[in-house]
Amino acid sequence: MKVYEAPGIRNLAVVGHGGCGKTSLVSAMLFDMGAVTRQGRVEDGTTVTDFDPDEIERRISLQTALAFGEWRKTKINVLDAPGYANFLSEAKAAVRVADAAIVVVDAVAGVEVQTEKTWGLASDLGLPRLIVVNRMDRERASFTRTLEVLEKAFGRGVVPLVIPLGEEKGFVGVTDLLTEKADVYSDDQSGKFQAVDVPERFREAERTLRDRLVEMVAETNEELMEEFFEKGTLPQEDLVRGLHQAVRAGKLFPVFAASSARNVGLHPILDAIVDLVPSPAERGDATGTDAAQKGEASRKPAADAPFSAFVFKTLADPHAGRISLFRVYSGVLKADGNVHNATRDTAERVGGLFLLQGKNQTSVPEIQAGDLGAVAKLKETQTGDTLCDKASPIVFPPVEFPEPSTTFAIEPKTRGDEDKISQALHRLMEEDPVLRISRDAQTHEMLLSGAGQLHVEVVVAKLRKRYKVEVNLKKPKIPYRETVKAAAEGHGRHKKQTGGHGQFGDCKIRMKPLPRGEDFKFVDDIFGGSIPRNFIPAVEKGIQEARHRGPVAGYPMVDFQVELFDGQYHDVDSSELSFKIAGSLAFKDAVARCKPTLLEPIMKVEIAVPEEFAGAVMGDLSSRRGRPQGMEPKGSLQIIKAEVPMAEMLSYDADLTSMTGARGSYHMELSHYDEVPFQLQEKVVAAARAERGEVKNEE
Ligand SMILES: Nc1nc2c(ncn2[C@@H]2O[C@H](COP(=O)(O)OP(=O)(O)O)[C@@H](O)[C@H]2O)c(=O)[nH]1
Numbered sequence: 001m002k003v004y005e006a007p008g009i010r011n012l013a014v015v016g017h018g019g020c021g022k023t024s025l026v027s028a029m030l031f032d033m034g035a036v037t038r039q040g041r042v043e044d045g046t047t048v049t050d051f052d053p054d055e056i057e058r059r060i061s062l063q064t065a066l067a068f069g070e071w072r073k074t075k076i077n078v079l080d081a082p083g084y085a086n087f088l089s090e091a092k093a094a095v096r097v098a099d100a101a102i103v104v105v106d107a108v109a110g111v112e113v114q115t116e117k118t119w120g121l122a123s124d125l126g127l128p129r130l131i132v133v134n135r136m137d138r139e140r141a142s143f144t145r146t147l148e149v150l151e152k153a154f155g156r157g158v159v160p161l162v163i164p165l166g167e168e169k170g171f172v173g174v175t176d177l178l179t180e181k182a183d184v185y186s187d188d189q190s191g192k193f194q195a196v197d198v199p200e201r202f203r204e205a206e207r208t209l210r211d212r213l214v215e216m217v218a219e220t221n222e223e224l225m226e227e228f229f230e231k232g233t234l235p236q237e238d239l240v241r242g243l244h245q246a247v248r249a250g251k252l253f254p255v256f257a258a259s260s261a262r263n264v265g266l267h268p269i270l271d272a273i274v275d276l277v278p279s280p281a282e283r284g285d286a287t288g289t290d291a292a293q294k295g296e297a298s299r300k301p302a303a304d305a306p307f308s309a310f311v312f313k314t315l316a317d318p319h320a321g322r323i324s325l326f327r328v329y330s331g332v333l334k335a336d337g338n339v340h341n342a343t344r345d346t347a348e349r350v351g352g353l354f355l356l357q358g359k360n361q362t363s364v365p366e367i368q369a370g371d372l373g374a375v376a377k378l379k380e381t382q383t384g385d386t387l388c389d390k391a392s393p394i395v396f397p398p399v400e401f402p403e404p405s406t407t408f409a410i411e412p413k414t415r416g417d418e419d420k421i422s423q424a425l426h427r428l429m430e431e432d433p434v435l436r437i438s439r440d441a442q443t444h445e446m447l448l449s450g451a452g453q454l455h456v457e458v459v460v461a462k463l464r465k466r467y468k469v470e471v472n473l474k475k476p477k478i479p480y481r482e483t484v485k486a487a488a489e490g491h492g493r494h495k496k497q498t499g500g501h502g503q504f505g506d507c508k509i510r511m512k513p514l515p516r517g518e519d520f521k522f523v524d525d526i527f528g529g530s531i532p533r534n535f536i537p538a539v540e541k542g543i544q545e546a547r548h549r550g551p552v553a554g555y556p557m558v559d560f561q562v563e564l565f566d567g568q569y570h571d572v573d574s575s576e577l578s579f580k581i582a583g584s585l586a587f588k589d590a591v592a593r594c595k596p597t598l599l600e601p602i603m604k605v606e607i608a609v610p611e612e613f614a615g616a617v618m619g620d621l622s623s624r625r626g627r628p629q630g631m632e633p634k635g636s637l638q639i640i641k642a643e644v645p646m647a648e649m650l651s652y653d654a655d656l657t658s659m660t661g662a663r664g665s666y667h668m669e670l671s672h673y674d675e676v677p678f679q680l681q682e683k684v685v686a687a688a689r690a691e692r693g694e695v696k697n698e699e
């Protein structure tokens with residue numbers, strides 16, 4: 001296997017909205033490059049980059065996959081990223097290690113929510129972008145209309161490099177504005193084409209658009225501008241050179257037209273990747289921090305620089321073990337050697353190195369600066385870590401992943417599977433940095449949090465298929481709490497006289513509410529020794545235990561203070577146990593008079609939806625007892641902020657999806673606790689009793 005050097009490599013992240021044909025585009029590219037002998041299809045589950053059994057079953061990409069091919073002696077690495085909102089973090093990792101993005105849009109639907117989001121990810125990193133208007137063969141496909149929405153969304157830099165020859169069923173090829181030839185593709189999906197003269201009916205459009213292209217390229221560069229004024233046009237060579245620079249600088253975004261399914265229009269895209277997209281050598285230095293000096297550090301993208309690499313993804317293969325995908329930023333990584341993990345300050349032994357074609361591995365002796373590759377069985381390295389030469393440490397910043405927004409409770413279908421489930425989930429967390437597991441200290445439920453319902457369901461499917469454990473997904477129990485609204489005194493006396501040694505403890509307390517979030521405070525207000533010092537902690541302990549189960553529905557009691565101010569004791573019969581019991585009796589006595597009430601968790605929710613759904617989403621929030629906290633525009637989206645009780649948000653993921661046709665996304669986190677409205681308390685109480693198997697006493 002050949003070793004590639006930085007100037008001969010291109011790294012592209014293929015991003016966009018789900019279903020616009022990214023995986024199919026990658027599939028056609030790989031076939032046209034001769035990397036595979038058959039063009040895989042999403043429908044048949046035969047694409048290179050959707051190889052996971054769940055991806056094949058659902059026919060959608062769930063994770064970023066890596067593949068490569070060679071075009072005009074250049075190695076093209078493609079990172080096929082999923083488009084669904086739940087898996088945006090995968091796209092985030094993909095753009096991080098790419099030198100350019102191919103933003104794919106559907107020729108019917110145009111710019112969609114995830115198109116904008118992924119465009120934003122690429123833009124934040126200053127990545128050059130090519131745009132592919134895909135699925136040109138579909139009914140109602142329109143290149144012109146799609147160009148208009150692209151320009152509106154992404155500005156004047158959006159510039160077509162082709163004109164489609166026909167649309168819908170009649171889409172047979174493209175006129176290439178750079179070669180000024182019409183490529184007519186054969187209709188056998190072989191990707192073969194004939195370059196013929198531009199047909200008469202496209203000639204005028206071709207001239208107009210090419211003139212505009214030349215002008216736009218000239219505008220991006222003073223030297224070219226002068227040449228353009230002198231000659232009225234630009235020589236081909238200067239046009240391509242100027243375009244390359246404008247693309248690299250993020251000033252122009254070339255647009256192509258394609259049908260990936262029919263393998264039409266791919267050649268100008270592959271040519272543009274070679275000619276217009278910068279190589280890793282042109283990307284400039286990779287920056288991070290110097291592990292030793294805590295200062296800034298950078299690495300030149302060259303083979304003779306010290307070695308550094310960034311791990312952007314981990315695959316937890318149940319058989320092959322952990323596979324780490326990385327980009328070498330500088331130097332050379334050789335098989336069978338040692339490297340330094342600068343993030344964790346540990347040594348890692350590197351065995352075999354390989355290039356990935358989806359799940360298939362090709363061994364290579366070394367991987368050079370600028371290239372992407374993989375290594376198996378690193379011991380401690382996780383996604384986001386930097387590997388480097390121990391003598392020249394550098395740490396690249398990890399990709400920041402969003403906090404999970406959706407939480408489910410999981411319960412094993414088979415009793416006793418808890419440990420197996422927890423182990424499997426920890427393995428899955430290695431490959432999925434957004435996933436979180438926890439156990440709720442109050443409800444004792446095992447909680448699984450992810451970026452949305454689909455994400456969590458996929459995890460459950462992986463548990464079943466890979467690790468052979470089955471779990472039920474349930475809405476998590478709401479961790480209600482209880483508190484008091486008034487102050488009162490309480491008295492507890494424990495006295496038992498059963499021959500021999502008796503038991504005696506007596507205490508008086510004052511109970512009063514504390515502000516939200518203050519939990520519990522115990523104040524020792526005993527003067528004059530009515531209770532001996534050594535028994536006072538026992539009283540507190542009794543109250544601490546009693547407050548685990550509040551009087552309203554048995555939930556923990558919080559946000560109150562207890563002052564112990566008086567009591568009695570007996571020289572012989574008093575003991576710690578007696579005062580503990582007396583404390584809990586005093587607590588029960590006081591709490592009944594302090595207007596106990598229920599508290600519920602309130603979530604801070606942030607929702608992003610296209611403008612036209614803002615009204616409906618706001619209305620829906622108020623029906624969920626939500627309190628609006630403001631709304632602001634962000635691009636074509638409205639960001640809605642609100643505080644909503646957790647109990648009303650348990651199925652929000654699915655509800656928002658159906659309300660907005662999957663065009664909304666949201667995030668939430670615990671804000672604070674607030675009183676459950678009186679009229680809803682009875683329901684919560686009844687449910688809590690039923691849960692504990694208590695039947696409501698009708699008396
Ligand atoms: N008609 C048509 N369908 C396509 C084309 N490209 C992809 N598709 C179909 O669109 C669906 C989504 O494609 P896929 O590649 O999985 O999209 P992704 O989610 O962006 O990766 C699949 O059913 C594909 O067969 C195309 O050019 N024309």
Ligand SMILES: [Mg+2]
Binds near residue numbers: 022024
């Ligand atoms: Mg896909």
